[in-house]
Amino acid sequence: MMRFLLLFSRQGKLRLQKWFTPMSDREKKKIIRDMTTMVLARQPRSCNFLHWKDLKIIYKRYASLYFCLAVENQENELLALEVIHRYVELLDKYFGNVCELDIIFNFEKAYFILDEFLMGGEIQETSKQIVNRSIEASDMLQEDDSSEWYEVELFG
Amino acid sequence: MPAPIRLRELIRTIRTARTQAEEREMIQKECAAIRSSFREEDNTYRCRNVAKLLYMHMLGYPAHFGQLECLKLIASQKFTDKRIGYLGAMLLLDERQDVHLLMTNCIKNDLNHSTQYVQGLALCTLGCMGSSEMCRDLAGEVEKLLKTSNSYLRKKAALCAVHVIRKVPELMEMFLPATKNLLSEKNHGVLHTSVVLLTEMCERSPDMLAHFRKNEKLVPQLVRILKNLIMSGYSPEHDVSGISDPFLQVRILRLLRILGKSDDDSSEAMNDILAQVATNTETSKNVGNAILYETVLTIMDIKSESGLRVLAINILGRFLLNNDKNIRYVALTSLLKTVQTDHNAVQRHRSTIVDCLKDLDVSIKRRAMELSFALVNGNNIRGMMKELLYFLDSCDPEFKADCASGVFLAAEKYAPSKRWHIDTIMRVLTTAGSYVRDDSVPNLIQLITNSVEMHAYTVQRLYKALLDDISQQPLVQVASWCIGEYGDLLVSGQCEEEEPIQVTEDEVLDVLEGLLVSNLSTPVTRGYSLTAIMKLSTRFSSVNRIKKVVSIYGSSIDVELQQRAVEYNALFKKYDHMRPALLERMPIMEKTATNGPTEIVQTNGETEPSVVEPKHPPPVTQPTSQANDLLDLLGGNDVVPVIQTTMPTKPASAGGELLDLLGDLSLSGGPAPAPAPSVPSSQPSFLLDGLSSQPLFNDIAAAGIPPMTAYNKNGLKIEFTFERANPNPNIAVITIHASNSTEADMTDFVFQAAVPKTFQLQLLSPSSNIVPAINQGTVTQVIRVLNPQKQQLRMRIKLTYTHKGSAVQDLAEVNNFPPQSWQ
Numbered sequence: 004m005m006r007f008l009l010l011f012s013r014q015g016k017l018r019l020q021k022w023f024t025p026m027s028d029r030e031k032k033k034i035i036r037d038m039t040t041m042v043l044a045r046q047p048r049s050c051n052f053l054h055w056k057d058l059k060i061i062y063k064r065y066a067s068l069y070f071c072l073a074v075e076n077q078e079n080e081l082l083a084l085e086v087i088h089r090y091v092e093l094l095d096k097y098f099g100n101v102c103e104l105d106i107i108f109n110f111e112k113a114y115f116i117l118d119e120f121l122m123g124g125e126i127q128e129t130s131k132q133i134v135n136r137s138i139e140a141s142d143m144l145q146e147d148d149s150s151e152w153y154e155v156e157l158f159g
Numbered sequence: 160m161p162a163p164i165r166l167r168e169l170i171r172t173i174r175t176a177r178t179q180a181e182e183r184e185m186i187q188k189e190c191a192a193i194r195s196s197f198r199e200e201d202n203t204y205r206c207r208n209v210a211k212l213l214y215m216h217m218l219g220y221p222a223h224f225g226q227l228e229c230l231k232l233i234a235s236q237k238f239t240d241k242r243i244g245y246l247g248a249m250l251l252l253d254e255r256q257d258v259h260l261l262m263t264n265c266i267k268n269d270l271n272h273s274t275q276y277v278q279g280l281a282l283c284t285l286g287c288m289g290s291s292e293m294c295r296d297l298a299g300e301v302e303k304l305l306k307t308s309n310s311y312l313r314k315k316a317a318l319c320a321v322h323v324i325r326k327v328p329e330l331m332e333m334f335l336p337a338t339k340n341l342l343s344e345k346n347h348g349v350l351h352t353s354v355v356l357l358t359e360m361c362e363r364s365p366d367m368l369a370h371f372r373k374n375e376k377l378v379p380q381l382v383r384i385l386k387n388l389i390m391s392g393y394s395p396e397h398d399v400s401g402i403s404d405p406f407l408q409v410r411i412l413r414l415l416r417i418l419g420k421s422d423d424d425s426s427e428a429m430n431d432i433l434a435q436v437a438t439n440t441e442t443s444k445n446v447g448n449a450i451l452y453e454t455v456l457t458i459m460d461i462k463s464e465s466g467l468r469v470l471a472i473n474i475l476g477r478f479l480l481n482n483d484k485n486i487r488y489v490a491l492t493s494l495l496k497t498v499q500t501d502h503n504a505v506q507r508h509r510s511t512i513v514d515c516l517k518d519l520d521v522s523i524k525r526r527a528m529e530l531s532f533a534l535v536n537g538n539n540i541r542g543m544m545k546e547l548l549y550f551l552d553s554c555d556p557e558f559k560a561d562c563a564s565g566v567f568l569a570a571e572k573y574a575p576s577k578r579w580h581i582d583t584i585m586r587v588l589t590t591a592g593s594y595v596r597d598d599s600v601p602n603l604i605q606l607i608t609n610s611v612e613m614h615a616y617t618v619q620r621l622y623k624a625l626l627d628d629i630s631q632q633p634l635v636q637v638a639s640w641c642i643g644e645y646g647d648l649l650v651s652g653q654c655e656e657e658e659p660i661q662v663t664e665d666e667v668l669d670v671l672e673g674l675l676v677s678n679l680s681t682p683v684t685r686g687y688s689l690t691a692i693m694k695l696s697t698r699f700s701s702v703n704r705i706k707k708v709v710s711i712y713g714s715s716i717d718v719e720l721q722q723r724a725v726e727y728n729a730l731f732k733k734y735d736h737m738r739p740a741l742l743e744r745m746p747i748m749e750k751t752a753t754n755g756p757t758e759i760v761q762t763n764g765e766t767e768p769s770v771v772e773p774k775h776p777p778p779v780t781q782p783t784s785q786a787n788d789l790l791d792l793l794g795g796n797d798v799v800p801v802i803q804t805t806m807p808t809k810p811a812s813a814g815g816e817l818l819d820l821l822g823d824l825s826l827s828g829g830p831a832p833a834p835a836p837s838v839p840s841s842q843p844s845f846l847l848d849g850l851s852s853q854p855l856f857n858d859i860a861a862a863g864i865p866p867m868t869a870y871n872k873n874g875l876k877i878e879f880t881f882e883r884a885n886p887n888p889n890i891a892v893i894t895i896h897a898s899n900s901t902e903a904d905m906t907d908f909v910f911q912a913a914v915p916k917t918f919q920l921q922l923l924s925p926s927s928n929i930v931p932a933i934n935q936g937t938v939t940q941v942i943r944v945l946n947p948q949k950q951q952l953r954m955r956i957k958l959t960y961t962h963k964g965s966a967v968q969d970l971a972e973v974n975n976f977p978p979q980s981w982q
Contacts, residue, residue, distance in 0.1 A: 017217055025253040025288065032219070049520045050484035079456075080489060081449035082409050085399065089406075108170055110217065111210060114246055123286040123322040125355045127314060128348040129406045130396045137311065141276045144238040 004124035005083075006058055006073040007034065008117070010106065013067055015039040018106050019113055023124035038071050052080050063087050067103045086126065093120060096135055115141065163196055164189075166210045173218070186220050197228055205232060206243045213243075213250055226251050226258050233265045241269070241277060245284045254290030263293050270300045275311055278304070282312070286319035294323040298330050305337040310346035317341070317352035321359045331360055331367065342380045347397055347404055350384065354410045361417050368417065378418050378428045385411050385432055389439060400444040412436070412453040419461030426462040433458055437470055448478070448486050452493070459497050472497065472504040479511045484520050491515060491526035498533045509534050513543070516550045528558060532565040540573040544583060552590050559594035563587050567599055577610045578656060581617050589624055592631025600636050605748045607641060616656040618645040623660065625670055630679045636687045639674060642667060643691025644745060647698040664699045668692065672708060686719055693727045697742045706731055864979045870956065870971050874901035875930065877910070877956070879973075881980045889947045891980050897938040899930040905960040905967075910940055913955045919945040930960070944981075952981040 010019035017035060026034075041053060042062045053060040055073070061083040062071040070087045074080070091101070093116050098105040106113050119134045121127055128134050164172075169189060176182035193208045201208075209228050216222035229251060232244025252259045262284075269281035282304065285297060301323060304316035324331045334356070341353035357377065361368040371377040388403045388411075397404035415433075419426040436454050441447040451474055458471040475497075478490030491512070498505045512534065515527035528550065535543045544566070551562045566587050574580035584603055587595065607617050621638035629635055642649065646667055652659035674680050674688040689712060696705045709731070712724035730738050864881035871877070878896045899905050908928050914920045925940040946952060954973040959966065 017219075020217065020250075023287065025255065025290075027255070046519075048484070050488045050522055052485060052488055052522060054522075079409055079413075079449055079453050081445055081452050081485065082406065084485065085405060085446055085449060089399075107174075108167055110214065111166075111243065111246060115242065118246075118283050118287075122283055122315065122318045123325075125318055125321065126351060126406050126410075127318055129351050129404050130347055132396055133348060137276070137279075141238070141242070144274065144276055145242065148237045148239045 004075055005078070005086075005121065006075065006124065008073075008121075009035060009038055009069075009071040010113075011035075011039050011069050011071070012103060013043070013069070015043060018068065018103065019110060019117075021114070021117055021121075038073075039069075042069055042071055051084060059083075061087065065091055068106070086121075089131070090117065090120060093131060093134055096131065097138060112138075163192060163204045163208055163211075166207060166214065169211050170214060173214075182218075183220075186215050186218070190215065190220070194224060197224070202235070205235075206237075206240045209247050210243050213247055216250060222251055226256065230258070230261050230265070233262060233269075238274070238277065241280055245280045249284055249287050253288055254293075259288075259290060260292060263296050266293070267297060267300060270297065270304065275309060278312055279315055282315040282319045286315065286322045289319075289322060289326065291326045294326045294330070298323050298327070298333060302333055302337055305334065310344065310349050313344075314346070314348040314352040317349065317356045321352075321356050324356075324359055324363065328363055331364060334360075335367075335370075339375075342377075342384065347407055351404075351407045351410055354381075354407070354414050358410070358414045358417060361414070372418055372422060372425055378415065378425045381411050381415055381418075382429055382432045385415075385436070389436060400446045401441055402446050402450065405446045405450055408436070408450050409453045412450070412457050416457040416460050419457070419463075421462065423462050429457075429461070430464065430467060433463070434467060434470065437467075437474060442477075445483070445485070448481075448483075448489075452478075452489055455493060459493070459500075468501060469504060472501055472508075476508045476511065479508060479515065484518075484523060487515065487518070488520070488523050488526060491523060491530055495526060495530050495533065498530065502534075505530075506534060506539075509539065509543075513546045516546060521555070524554065525558065528554075528562060528565070532569060535569045535573060537573045537575075540569065540575060541579075544569065548583070548586055548590070551587065556594065559591045560596060563591045563595045564599070567595075567602070571606075577613050578616065581607065581610065581613055581620070585620055585624065588631065588634040588637065589628070592634040595633045600633050603633075603637050604640055607637070608644075608745050609747050611747075613656070614641075614645045615648040615654040615659075618642060618649045619654050619657070619660060622649055622662065622667070622670070625674075629674060629677055632681050632684050635674060635680065635684050639671060639684070639687040639691040642671065643687075643694035646691075646695045650699070664695075664701050665704075668695070668699070668701065668704060668708075671695075675708075675712070682717055682719060685717065686723060689720055689723050689727075693723075693730075694742050696731075697739050865977055867975055867977060869895070869954075869973045869975075870958070870969075872969065872971075873962075873967070875899055875905065875958065875960070877958075879976075881977070889945055889949070891944045891946060891952070893942040893944065893980070895938075895940050895942065897930050897940075898934050898936075899932055900934055901962070902932050903963045904932045905930040905962050908938055908960040909958070910938075911957045911959075912942060913957075914944060915950075915953060917946075917948050917950055918952070921945075946981050949981060952976040 005023055007023060008019070008021040009017065011017050017039075020031070020035065022031065037055065038060070041055065041060070045053075045062075051061055051063055053062070057076060058073045059076060059078065059080055060071060060073050061080050062069055063084060064070075070091070072083050072087055074083050094101040094106070094113060097112070097116055098109070116134070116138055119128060119137050128137075173182055173185055176185055189211065193212060196204060196208050205228055209225055209232060212222045212225040212228075225247065229244050229247035232240040233248065235241060235244065248259070248262060252262070266281045266285055269277050270285075272278050272281070282301070285293065285301070289297070301316050301319045304312050305320055307313055307316070320334050320337075324334070338353070338357060338360075341356070342350065344350055344353065357371065361371055385408060388408055391403060393401075394403050397407075399405050402408070412433075415425075415429050419429055433454055437451065437458070440450050440454075442451060455471040455474050458467050463471075472494075475490045475494055478486045479494075481487060481490075494505050494508070494512070509531075512527055512530050515523055516531065518524055518527065528547075531543060531547060535547075547562065547566055547569075551559065551566065554562060566583065570580050570583045574583070584606070588603075607614070610617070618641045621634075621641050624634060625638045625642075646664075648654075649662060649667060650664055652661060654660075671688045671692050675685050675692075680688070689709070692705055692708055696702050699705070709724050709727045712720050713728055715721045715724060730741070866878055866880040869877045869879045876898050878898075880894045880896065882892050882894075895910060897908065897910065906929050908925070908930050910922075910925065912920060912922060921943040923941040923943070925938055927938050930936075930938050944952065953976075955970065956973060957968070957970050959968045961967070
């Protein structure tokens, strides 16, 4: 199972945090500090795997963002790299050539997409298209909310 | 009140802040606005405000006042509200706050909502942060949804069930019926999450595992699915670099691993498919290698046939040659796991593994080092050690300690010759001397002592190393010890193994004295060199020089050095006749476990002590038999007898942990009992307390613990007085006062004591062996008891004396210790 996923910039600013086990705020802050320090200190051409406490940390840099995924010891690290890559692809499809600013200004959308892809520390859906379709449909429901015409259509 | 600013607006504004203080100010202002908006119970803008709060929370600012608002959003009818509300719940709430339970009802309603996306939100939230109470309440709903035909909901329900099982394992049974036809789904999402659910159940319960193996025939189903994935053509929906749904493949392989472990039938059933995956998977991209990696792990874990295992190891071997660092890393990790079981197969890749020691990546180097040590055996020891020593030279400091320990271990197990062994140790000490572990010094000393024929060679090499560099303490300590022991061989130029060097006694003493004054030497090292100088007094002829050095240090500020010097001085002055015997060569020592902790030794003179002991003058046998008797008579398995410490010095102390035991220097008149072997103990704090000897203990009244009568029979009365005059509260200092009310003296009086195993006892010398008649005087003796567990103090005592011509012996148990003495 995955334990947490963090996205942070090259300056160590947090852009997204998803925790799959309950933890106190203090613990979370400490982990964020540890992860950013560890990952940002890595040499450019090192391997993408680290050991931290009893977890494996898989990280990958995409442009100005670091994606940092912590998994339990029996997980497959190479597949974890694919998980990170799939998430980036999903974001890319949704935002169209995603960049860090997209994630900053639309962080809630990034979370929604993540919640269609992963759940409870496991992969929920392996098909890109299905995840995208679910997000689009949910977005449409949001549109319906703000439309004044909704009720009229229903009864009209 | 104006409408609260939009989320994007806020983000833009905050990003313009140039300092942390400016940002904080903006945030505080906005928080205040949000708070008042919340107070007004504004439904329209609640969603916007909570979203802003979530952003500020991500920046690290407190947002707990928004928790209840999230709940209100969840209860709203609008999808937008629910979306943000559930997100807020997942970010701001967790099972530690009681507030979260208020969500339960909303979630329950939403699980039955008409819109699947709302149901999805509820399932997601429950599956991410549901507490045990929530899970218990809602498990039924989840189970219902697990049986729905809506694949969107079914996959979410499956993962939600996984979470429920993790939180409340007892509920696992209730999901069993729903799993029946999960694997007949076509939808990959459902398939994947179902495999996860089945994996979770099998991992948690051996009964479930057995059930799935036998009754459900899970293995054939999984094999079939996996086969379809591999054989089927291109499927755009699930394709990743030419491979069809690698996530699902890996998950199935993992479940197969669990099913096949320790089960022959299952393992056989999956043999073919594993071979197929292993040979057909495309390896040009990371994706293919991820699947191969999982396959290898599965093959190694189940009861696979040998051909398959060899295939797996070869895959790992190919991984080692891959350009991709990640793959090399993963290969090394897996090989480390299999090296025990498939040692020979892994040996074939030894040269590649050793090459990885030179890799630039730190993680790879560490794995390669661990694996290299695992591969060392009698055949390859020379070659491997060359590589490993080279690695030790050039590696980062973080590796040096582990590498040095590994080298010592390997050298001890497989050394082809004693000379090679000593050379290897020398190499480690000179290159990584400051990183070796503390216990290697005594181990090395032991090794050197036992290689009798190499003494000359060893001391010569160590001497030469000292001339080069005195900064590495372990090296210096071992070298000083050896020079102390074998200095005569050094000076006489007797080396056979290599060209003997010419060195005079004065040069040797110069070096040792240099160590004493150098700033680089630690106190422990100084102790070693002083003792070494002392030992040379019986091996060298320049005794006067040594006497001078020793007397100088009699006033050293360092208490340890001072003590040693004072004792050595005493040896010169009063006990010169004993000096040669005391400073003799060390005998061959017993081997201890190389990396075990130095044991606390409580000898009874009978067993060979496991750490160094100086050779004592011949009459050692007498106390041994006394000790034996003590053991016999006191019987019982829970008492450990202790020998009195009578001899003044233990001049040589090998091993940094052994501090000299100092007994009473002034032996009062009367025949002292034959010198007994001292009790070496490696509890420095205990002994350090004892370094300032007798005079302290005369202060009786200190602790205010009442004295007690321990024994009173046949005219012999023994009283115990207590005190705790030292900084260690676990040590009780007891002084016994023996008095004799009869009209004849009691001569040859010996007092012995034993305590239960959780205690440690130290007896110091008695004031006398004669208890004068008619209470004309008392014999006093000090007992020190270490009681770390603060248990009730009990003691068994044995008294022997001669009275009116006949020998008297008595045993007694002392149980009436006042509580203050051991609390």
